[in-house]
Amino acid sequence: MAFDFIKRIFNPEKVEIALSDIQSLILRSRPIPYYGTVALIEIREASAGKALIKAMLPLISSAENWHLDLSASVFISFTYKGLQALGLPENSLASFPESFKQGMVARSSYLYDIGDNDPKNWERAFLRGNIHITAAIIANTEEEWLQKLKEFKEAFGGNSNIHLIESLDFGATEEMKNVFGFRDGISNPEIEGSGIDNPPGYDKPIKTGEFILGYPGESGIIKQFPQPEILGKNGSFLIFRKYQSQVAEFNKFIKDNSNTAEEGELLAAKLVGRWRSGAPLVLAPEKDDIDLGTNAQRNNNFSYKDDQLGKKCPFGAHARRMNPRNSKSFILEDERLHRIIRRAVSFGDIVPPEETRDDGKERGQFFIGISADAMGTLEFLQKQWANNGNSVNLGDEKDPMIGVQRNGLFTCPGNPLVKRYHNLQTFNIVKGGEYCFIPSISALKWISELS
Structure with missing residues (x-):
């Protein structure tokens, strides 16, 4: 189990946050x-929103024992309009980044959300401008989840002034x-100061401030964060995007471009970069290795330095x-500044x-990404690495x-010839999304007590 591995590499003496x-x-x-x-x-009245936060506080887990296999947890985050609906002071609202204030729909050109992903094609729930809170419950047993x-x-x-716009269940087997x-979900960056010891095969932990507000980042500088300090420090920003996955179309592309099932599995792995088991291609280039x-x-102990072709x-x-x-990169960039914590979950x-x-069924992924500069990171990843x-x-x-x-x-690339495959479709279509702020536990309490 992955958690057994994490327990062995947690070092309480390295906790600095x-x-x-x-x-x-x-x-x-x-x-x-x-x-x-x-x-x-949706928050329809500020006092109702504050009462909801106060009622939810006992349900929200802190990261104090993040390295253990804990029971069910709840998280809560807010859009800029949600913070406005809660009645945050104007000077606090003004301290948030402009991209967060504008929201994901308005930033579509920066995200390369065009064609199939154009917001005009999004689900109506994401276009009305009334999503104020994104929240989730996650558990490792069905019984704990339902409770x-x-x-x-x-x-x-x-309370009629709190409106549940939409809810959708998700899950995955062992x-x-x-x-x-x-x-899915194999590789994530480690955060310096969280108590993590650098395990074999994992990248060097990245400075706290790249993911959590109020701490130095890779440059050694504490970036500006929402004010007052109780509101911004120990928080972060969150990307929420709903994808509809076109799996049958993906399967058809594989079938149309391969002669055997084995050849098809290799092509699918080439598109993803890993086999279905999670085995990376650079360590298992010819066939899947389930172990x-x-x-x-x-499965994370590799780099591409020996596969430069x-x-x-x-x-x-x-x-x-x-x-x-x-x-090898053909443009100047520091990959450590573009990492993001992924907490994506599948539905369907x-x-x-x-x-x-x-078959027309709804299936796909809620992409949940976390970074102290989630907006800038996603916009870079989407426009530079994903679509360029x-x-x-x-x-x-x-x-x-x-x-x-x-x-x-x-x-x-192949031996000896390069092979090119044509007519790819958009296999994961964005159906909606929001930029959100994840407050700290103390910030949630502060917001709930605002007069």
């Missing part, structure tokens, strides 16, 4: 397996597969684009590789899994 004041989502990995619910909430969900609903207290059938894929101490893992593979791991059933006809190939010398070629495609191209 206020874990008891930080919401657990920022540091705690998803349980294995997991069950949960995401909720979008925590019951407590979460009770916190609403029947195999941790997404709806494409690939093991490697499920081994938390080995991309013959094992193509330059354009999704995993390589999103975490270059010492790949897994589609088997042989199914090539869309310059950093890997691929021109306009897009990320095969999250890029916005229009008769897309995927280049696969």
Whole structure:
């Protein structure tokens, strides 16, 4: 189990941040397996919103014991409009970044949300401007999830000035597969000061301030954060994006471009950068290795420095684009400044590789990303690494899994010839999203007591 590994590398002497004041989502990995619910909430009256926060405070877990396999937890975050609806002081509202104030719809051009991902095609719930809170319950057993969900609903207290816009359940088995059938959520950056010891195969921990507000980042500088200090420090920013996954179309592309099931599995792995088990291509270039894929101490212990021609893992593979791991870059950039904590969760059933006809069911992923500069990080990742190939010398070629495609191209270096695959579709379509602020525990209390 992944948590057994984490327990062995936690060192309390290396804790340098206020874990008891930080919401657990920022540091705690998803349980294995997991069950949960995401909720979008509108605040129709400020006092009702503050009462809801006060009622939810006992349910919200801190990161104090993030390294342990804990019971069900709840997290809560707010959009800029949500903070306005709560009646935060004007000087506090003014201290938030402009991109956060504008919101994800207004920032669509910076996110390359065009074509299939254009906000005009989003679900109506994300276009009305009344999502004020994004919250989620997550647990490692169905019983704990249902109990925590019951407590979460009770916190609403029947107040008509709190409106549940939408809720959707999610989950994954012990195999941790997404709806494409690939093991998910394997690689995340470690945060310096959290108590983490640097385990073999993991990157050097990244400075606290890149993920949690009020601490020095990689430059040694504490970046500006929302004021007063009780509001901003120990908080972070969150990206919430709902994706509808086009799995049948993905399967059809694989089938149309391969002659055997084995050849198809290799092509699918080339697009993703890992096999379905989670085994990285650079360590298992010819066939899947289930033992490697499920081994938390080995499946992250690699870089691309010995695959500079991309013959094992193509330059354009999704995993390589999103975490270059010492790949040669054709433009100047520091990959450590573009890492993001991913807490994505899947909803809907897994589609088997042989199914090539869309059944019309809702399935996909809630992408939850966390960073002290979540807006800037996502906008860089979307526009530069996902939808522009310059950093890997691929021109306009897009990320095969999250890029916005229009008769897309995927280049696969080989021995001795390069192979190019044509007519990729957008396999994960954005259906909505929000930029959110994750307050600390003390900030939530402060907000709930505002007069």
